[in-house]
Amino acid sequence: MLSETEASTGEAPLTYGRKVGERLRAIRRQKRLSLQDVEAGSSQEFKASVLGAYERGERAISVPRLQRLARFYSVPVDQLLPRDEGPDFGDGAPPDTTGRGTSGPVSSVTIDLTRLESLSGPEADMLSRYLTMIQVQRQDFNGRVLTIRRDDLRALACILGTGVDGAAPRLDDLGLNVGH
Numbered sequence: 001m002l003s004e005t006e007a008s009t010g011e012a013p014l015t016y017g018r019k020v021g022e023r024l025r026a027i028r029r030q031k032r033l034s035l036q037d038v039e040a041g042s043s044q045e046f047k048a049s050v051l052g053a054y055e056r057g058e059r060a061i062s063v064p065r066l067q068r069l070a071r072f073y074s075v076p077v078d079q080l081l082p083r084d085e086g087p088d089f090g091d092g093a094p095p096d097t098t099g100r101g102t103s104g105p106v107s108s109v110t111i112d113l114t115r116l117e118s119l120s121g122p123e124a125d126m127l128s129r130y131l132t133m134i135q136v137q138r139q140d141f142n143g144r145v146l147t148i149r150r151d152d153l154r155a156l157a158c159i160l161g162t163g164v165d166g167a168a169p170r171l172d173d174l175g176l177n178v179g180h
Contacts, residue, residue, distance in 0.1 A: 018057030
């Protein structure tokens, strides 16, 4: 029997499995990987056909396998799950991934995340933890670069021990600002 929504739209609502599949596909595409790339890169652990079935919601993924896939993608496991749209968990609105936020664009501060991985020391560790938090909030896991917003730049300035105006030059000194 069709629900009222199904009858009026002609479409079935997305099941949770389909929503999980959409998240899996979105993360894989952010990583710029094909299904075949994942199969090859995982030493055949994640077969392209099986991963495709997960992404289409045709097959359920176990929690241990979901954890291994998250590790392969280098993302927190909860990022492979859809956001809960229930009334107790926020408004269900998608995150702002435009880079603009509410305070307007930042003047060209883009962090080279691959370069950051090669740095060591307490400052690099704090930067890495903070930038990972930003990626989780934005659900942005391309892993190569991260554009910094004005509010983020203030926090980075504190981590770097500079004023806001000195943050971009300090990031330049570290070889992390690819926005210039």
